[in-house]
Amino acid sequence: MENNIDKPRFDEVDMDKFLDPENEKRSVMAPDGSIIEVDPLKDYFCQDRPEELKPKNGPIEKFLNWARAESLWVLGFGTGCGSIEIPPLVTPRFDMFRYGVQMRPTPRQSNVFIISGYLSVKTLKRAIRSYEQMPSPKYIIALGSCTINGGMYWDSYNTINRLDYYMPVDVYIAGCMPRPEALLAGFAKLKELIKAGKAEKANEYARNFDWYKANQKKIIKNWNMPDYNW
Amino acid sequence: MNDLIKDIESRFEISDCIRKNDQLAFITVKKEQAIALVTNLRDYHNYTCLTLLTAVDWIENGIFQLTYLLNNPYNFTEIGVRVMIDREKATMESAHHLWESMATYQRELHEMFGIDFPGSPRIDEDFILEGWDNLPPYRRDFDTKKYSEETYFPRPGRQSNDPATYMKSKMYPND
Amino acid sequence: MDYSITKFLWTLLGLFIVTNWGMLMSSTMRRIGARVAGRFGIPWYQPWIDLVKLYSLRSQLSHGAMFYLGPVFRMMGGVGIFLFVPMVYGNPHWSNYSFSGDLILILYFQFFGMLGMALGAGEGGHPYSAIGISRGLSQFTTIEVPMTLAILSLAIQYQTFSITEIVAAQQGGITTWTMWTNPLATVAAMLSLLGAFGHSPFNLVKAPNEIPIGPPTEFHGTFLGVLRTNAAILHVAEAAFFMNLFFGGATSWFELILKTFLIYFWSIFVGTVFPRFRIEQSVRWFLQIPTIIGILAILILL
Numbered sequence: 210m211e212n213n214i215d216k217p218r219f220d221e222v223d224m225d226k227f228l229d230p231e232n233e234k235r236s237v238m239a240p241d242g243s244i245i246e247v248d249p250l251k252d253y254f255c256q257d258r259p260e261e262l263k264p265k266n267g268p269i270e271k272f273l274n275w276a277r278a279e280s281l282w283v284l285g286f287g288t289g290c291g292s293i294e295i296p297p298l299v300t301p302r303f304d305m306f307r308y309g310v311q312m313r314p315t316p317r318q319s320n321v322f323i324i325s326g327y328l329s330v331k332t333l334k335r336a337i338r339s340y341e342q343m344p345s346p347k348y349i350i351a352l353g354s355c356t357i358n359g360g361m362y363w364d365s366y367n368t369i370n371r372l373d374y375y376m377p378v379d380v381y382i383a384g385c386m387p388r389p390e391a392l393l394a395g396f397a398k399l400k401e402l403i404k405a406g407k408a409e410k411a412n413e414y415a416r417n418f419d420w421y422k423a424n425q426k427k428i429i430k431n432w433n434m435p436d437y438n439w
Numbered sequence: 440m441n442d443l444i445k446d447i448e449s450r451f452e453i454s455d456c457i458r459k460n461d462q463l464a465f466i467t468v469k470k471e472q473a474i475a476l477v478t479n480l481r482d483y484h485n486y487t488c489l490t491l492l493t494a495v496d497w498i499e500n501g502i503f504q505l506t507y508l509l510n511n512p513y514n515f516t517e518i519g520v521r522v523m524i525d526r527e528k529a530t531m532e533s534a535h536h537l538w539e540s541m542a543t544y545q546r547e548l549h550e551m552f553g554i555d556f557p558g559s560p561r562i563d564e565d566f567i568l569e570g571w572d573n574l575p576p577y578r579r580d581f582d583t584k585k586y587s588e589e590t591y592f593p594r595p596g597r598q599s600n601d602p603a604t605y606m607k608s609k610m611y612p613n614d
Numbered sequence: 615m616d617y618s619i620t621k622f623l624w625t626l627l628g629l630f631i632v633t634n635w636g637m638l639m640s641s642t643m644r645r646i647g648a649r650v651a652g653r654f655g656i657p658w659y660q661p662w663i664d665l666v667k668l669y670s671l672r673s674q675l676s677h678g679a680m681f682y683l684g685p686v687f688r689m690m691g692g693v694g695i696f697l698f699v700p701m702v703y704g705n706p707h708w709s710n711y712s713f714s715g716d717l718i719l720i721l722y723f724q725f726f727g728m729l730g731m732a733l734g735a736g737e738g739g740h741p742y743s744a745i746g747i748s749r750g751l752s753q754f755t756t757i758e759v760p761m762t763l764a765i766l767s768l769a770i771q772y773q774t775f776s777i778t779e780i781v782a783a784q785q786g787g788i789t790t791w792t793m794w795t796n797p798l799a800t801v802a803a804m805l806s807l808l809g810a811f812g813h814s815p816f817n818l819v820k821a822p823n824e825i826p827i828g829p830p831t832e833f834h835g836t837f838l839g840v841l842r843t844n845a846a847i848l849h850v851a852e853a854a855f856f857m858n859l860f861f862g863g864a865t866s867w868f869e870l871i872l873k874t875f876l877i878y879f880w881s882i883f884v885g886t887v888f889p890r891f892r893i894e895q896s897v898r899w900f901l902q903i904p905t906i907i908g909i910l911a912i913l914i915l916l
């Protein structure tokens with residue numbers, strides 16, 4: 210992983226150019242009548258950085274990893290055109306409920322985020338917001354060749370080329386789009402990684418948080434969010 | 440179609456008329472008369488359905504060419520009205536009072552080409568690109584490949600193959 | 615040992631058995647629904663694995679002290695219903711803490727959980743939780759109307775407010791069940807049971823396609839684990855409550871398991887073939903036919 214020295218640090222990027230009017234500093238009237246100064250991005254959101262939550266190795270952790278692998282809850286957020294391969298998994302032919310994989314509607318209750326296909330800058334901002342709201346331990350499966358090297362949209366002005374510079378990826382599934390059998394094989398590989406204790410990319414995200422944030426802020430110029438969306 | 444073209448030529452200054460077949464014709468008209476012609480087609484000649492509004496960048500001549508494609512659902516014919524506007528100061532009258540979906544097409548052209556339609560609703564809001572401060576991307580002097588290589592980190596080792604030669608080398612390696 | 619401590623321990627053992635049976639029942643019902651759709655569905659041990667995963671999350675966040683009230687009050691509602699419903703009639707170990715006025719107390723405990731959920735979901739700060747819980751409360755209020763009418767009709771019929779005495783009056787063969795001696799009350803109560811269990815056609819409150827899961831939107835980790843454990847207990851306790859009132863009670867664990875399965879299956883059976891009602895449609899429906907049947911059930915006995 211290269212650390213470019215001439216990349217600006219993420220908290221030095223000029224965020225005011227595309228600031229939303231509701232995020233500007235302003236004065237509001239408190240319930241008791243006094244006027245207070247409010248900076249919404251700092252005062253209304255939690256400012257903590259993510260921490261590394263290291264697993265305690267031992268037989269209990271092996272059992273817990275087995276349980277996490279057997280019950281994978283996927284966030285129902287189809288980011289790109291690859292998400293058309295996810296509904297076939299619920300149909301009787303490729304039934305994924307047999308493997309313990311269920312879809313959940315909110316990031317708070319899911320463990321796996323499937324990035325299916327290309328990510329435009331607009332979707333990347335929302336995907337980051339959803340990913341950071343998921344509780345740890347969390348895993349990312351990257352579907353399709355657009356996440357590996359840009360795929361069919363490699364020379365586009367609006368889609369990213371390498372997903373692992375913006376979000377930490379556990380398993381890549383190649384294809385355009387990968388068939389449901391390939392998706393099931395990808396889930397099997399993810400389960401193998403979880404049971405071996407090797408799917409700790411969320412901790413890597415916390416370790417290299419500055420580098421990921423600098424990459425993200427380089428392309429998302431209207432960053433109207435806190436640094437980490439708890 | 441011939442009667443229609445004759446009628447239009449008698450009222451407006453048409454600089455060019457291309458008849459592709461019996462159902463499709465393209466008329467080039469001056470910028471000041473374009474909206475009047477479109478209104479005339481919509482109200483008197485039954486071209487009530489707007490197919491699309493799109494633009495072409497003729498960078499060699501320094502103009503944008505706007506095309507309004509109008510469809511007549513009663514006798515199934517289509518007319519394209521072409522308007523040439525200047526590339527440096529690209530503005531055009533807005534036609535959102537004729538069709539409401541015109542506002543969306545005009546927003547797209549404003550974002551992608553930089554053509555301004557004063558008075559169109561929500562023309563300054565972000566349409567698809569958020570936080571874009573570079574050239575409008577569909578202009579031909581914007582090098583999208585170079586921009587992509589600089590901003591989004593390309594993975595080294597990526598290669599493309601021509602499908603015909605690749606399949607030939609796979610299936611008939613001895614030829 | 616002191617009698618009260620042994621009774622407490624027997625009740626805890628009963629709670630443990632009921633929790634496990636509830637989880638097994640829920641996975642069995644999901645497998646039945648999957649078979650109707652031509653699939654195989656989740657493995658039968660999936661609810662236990664889900665619970666282990668939920669309780670072992672490494673990071674959790676809470677929105678304040680009142681956020682805990684949602685799952686805690688739901689759990690208290692479920693455990694409360696379990697505590698005062700006799701599971702197996704005639705056996706002093708499994709009769710729990712039923713006493714002479716427990717019919718009214720159970721009606722109170724049914725609503726208790728929903729109210730606590732309202733507090734917790736509101737504190738969560740998510741707008742969808744608030745919409746979901748307001749829908750849930752309005753729907754549950756109307757569900758209680760035919761249920762209360764049916765239970766009052768039973769109280770008039772048997773001249774008692776104690777569940778154990780109602781069960782005692784139904785012993786002696788199938789023909790003495792309330793199902794045959796007071797059919798109108800049974801029909802009204804079974805219709806309101808469809809709403810209480812929260813399956814189709816009354817599952818708008820928690821349907822993932824409608825609103826991101828409704829009231830439990832912000833609950834994750836241990837919170838969601840407690841909510842799910844409570845769901846297992848609540849289904850069995852509620853079904854056992856109805857079994858005691860209308861279907862003769864259970865004189866052995868096997869009878870309890872069979873009857874609660876069939877009562878729960880009734881709501882799944884209806885749910886598999888019907889789409890959802892909107893909240894105003896379901897409120898209107900509950901206040902029309904089931905309420906009329908409930909009122910008739912009382913008038914007939916006067």
